[in-house]
Amino acid sequence: MGLAERILKGDVRAAARLMRDIDDDLPDAWHELKKLYPKTGRAYIIGVTGLPGSGKSTLVDKIVEIFRKEGKTIGIVAVDPTSPFTGGAILGDRIRMQRHSTDDGVFIRSLATRGYLGGISRSTHDIINVMDAMGKDIIIVETVGVGQDEVEIVNTAHTSIVVTVPGLGDEVQIIKAGLLEIADIFVINKSEREGAEKLEQELRVMIEMAPPRQDGWTPPIFKTEAVLGKGVFELIYGVSRHRNSLIESKKLDGKNKLRTKKHFLKLLQTRLLESVLGRMEEGETLDKMLQQLVDRKGNPYGLVEKIMREHLKSHLRSDHGGKGKTHS
Amino acid sequence: MSPKRKIRILIAKPGLDGHDRGARVIARGFRDAGFEVIYTGLHQTPEQIVATAIQEDVDVIGLSALSGAHDYLFPRITELLREEGADDITVIGGGIIPEEDIPELNKAGVKAIFTPGTRIEEAVAWVKGHVKLRG
Numbered sequence: 036m037g038l039a040e041r042i043l044k045g046d047v048r049a050a051a052r053l054m055r056d057i058d059d060d061l062p063d064a065w066h067e068l069k070k071l072y073p074k075t076g077r078a079y080i081i082g083v084t085g086l087p088g089s090g091k092s093t094l095v096d097k098i099v100e101i102f103r104k105e106g107k108t109i110g111i112v113a114v115d116p117t118s119p120f121t122g123g124a125i126l127g128d129r130i131r132m133q134r135h136s137t138d139d140g141v142f143i144r145s146l147a148t149r150g151y152l153g154g155i156s157r158s159t160h161d162i163i164n165v166m167d168a169m170g171k172d173i174i175i176v177e178t179v180g181v182g183q184d185e186v187e188i189v190n191t192a193h194t195s196i197v198v199t200v201p202g203l204g205d206e207v208q209i210i211k212a213g214l215l216e217i218a219d220i221f222v223i224n225k226s227e228r229e230g231a232e233k234l235e236q237e238l239r240v241m242i243e244m245a246p247p248r249q250d251g252w253t254p255p256i257f258k259t260e261a262v263l264g265k266g267v268f269e270l271i272y273g274v275s276r277h278r279n280s281l282i283e284s285k286k287l288d289g290k291n292k293l294r295t296k297k298h299f300l301k302l303l304q305t306r307l308l309e310s311v312l313g314r315m316e317e318g319e320t321l322d323k324m325l326q327q328l329v330d331r332k333g334n335p336y337g338l339v340e341k342i343m344r345e346h347l348k349s350h351l352r353s354d355h356g357g358k359g360k361t362h363s
Numbered sequence: 364m365s366p367k368r369k370i371r372i373l374i375a376k377p378g379l380d381g382h383d384r385g386a387r388v389i390a391r392g393f394r395d396a397g398f399e400v401i402y403t404g405l406h407q408t409p410e411q412i413v414a415t416a417i418q419e420d421v422d423v424i425g426l427s428a429l430s431g432a433h434d435y436l437f438p439r440i441t442e443l444l445r446e447e448g449a450d451d452i453t454v455i456g457g458g459i460i461p462e463e464d465i466p467e468l469n470k471a472g473v474k475a476i477f478t479p480g481t482r483i484e485e486a487v488a489w490v491k492g493h494v495k496l497r498g
């Protein structure tokens with residue numbers, strides 16, 4: 036039995052294995068993903084992003100506790116950064132969630148960014164698909180803790196939660212710099228700290244000043260104290276309100292189409308590039324081309340045109356392309 | 364082996380020890396060797412450790428213990444792994460473990476024990492030499 040069949044029968048080990056193969060980019064993983072795809076599209080995806088140490092993992096732990104009491108099954112994808120110097124990573128988000136590790140209704144997977152930008156890993160969307168096929172009702176993605184450029188979660192999740200904390204001084208500036216547009220919900224965590232009220236006011240002004248959103252949704256602000264679980268129930272209510280608003284305004288389909296589009300285009304882009312690079316290795320090497328560009332013996336614009344022409348021509352001739360296996 | 368394969372290791376601390384400084388140093392050592400280290404903090408039960416290792420699909424579980432409960436906890440973990448059909452995951456251990464306990468632990472399926480004073484490079488080299496990545 037293949038991994039996909041085993042996963043659909045509820046085999047946790049097989050699911051974990053496939054996630055590994057996806058993360059390591061093994062060609063066989065695609066074969067399994069193809070078989071799982073018809074079984075996906077049922078889970079609701081929640082993104083949790085925000086500043087490092089703001090309490091994302093602690094919040095996720097408490098959110099899971101409440102969902103579990105409602106009988107929902109949960110998948111968690113927790114992303115931490117890969118060290119650019121060593122290629123290694125310490126994945127520590129689980130520390131705050133370990134009490135759920137032996138709960139059959141919860142599956143937690145830690146991922147490293149492996150050089151991918153955007154706050155998640157290249158593999159995140161496909162790993163969500165595996166959890167979705169496993170039958171998880173809700174999948175929560177915790178992004179790496181950075182303040183900006185985490186926009187990719189917005190193309191991955193149905194509801195994006197942005198977590199901030201009082202007392203940093205320039206929280207609002209940080210949020211303006213990249214998190215404002217992506218937040219469906221704001222959380223002020225560690226709200227027992229001084230400055231929570233002020234931060235809330237500033238956020239509120241910022242939300243009011245922002246250009247109206249196309250979906251007509253105004254992001255609410257929730258104050259939480261995640262270590263004690265305070266405010267988490269209200270936060271979950273906020274998530275379900277956002278979800279209902281997506282459904283009632285018929286925006287959920289559009290959102291799913293956008294998520295699908297981003298994922299599909301990324302896959303296409305990656306495969307096309309691999310295919311082109313694979314062919315280039317057979318003839319002129321990339322390195323040689325780069326040297327020509329550096330020496331101004333060629334220009335990148337013309338070179339890209341030439342490669343594209345040759346690539347398309349050879350595809351038409353051979354009718355199959357690229358390296359690796361082609362499954363259909 | 365695909366060039367994108369990376370060794371994944373779970374560094375876990377079973378038992379009731381009050382601090383995890385040593386385990387964190389080890390975690391950093393493996394990270395610096397290019398491994399992906401799943402770190403779960405203090406007071407992990409054998410059940411939690413095994414469930415985590417399976418969900419994270421690690422190649423290796425590195426157990427760290429100071430409290431002297433290794434003679435019960437380490438074999439319990441290898442036993443649970445066998446029950447789950449996951450005994451292809453390599454288990455190693457470290458900490459304050461008397462020399463005379465080591466043969467018994469080896470027999471229980473703990474493949475290597477690193478006693479205090481072992482350099483992290485040695486542990487890294489051992490793992491690289493003993494772990495066969497799939498694919």
Ligand SMILES: Nc1nc2c(ncn2[C@@H]2O[C@H](COP(=O)(O)OP(=O)(O)OP(=O)(O)O)[C@@H](O)[C@H]2O)c(=O)[nH]1
Nearest residue numbers: 087088089090091092093180224225259260261262
């Ligand atoms: N005072 C206070 N501390 C909190 C609260 N919530 C979380 N913390 C603490 O903040 C620290 C960081 O919490 P995490 O949940 O690991 O934060 P994170 O955002 O997941 O961190 P990264 O994943 O490393 O970015 C921990 O020591 C938590 O106990 C809170 O409401 N109040």
Ligand SMILES: [Mg+2]
Nearest residue numbers: 091092128177
């Ligand atoms: Mg975290």
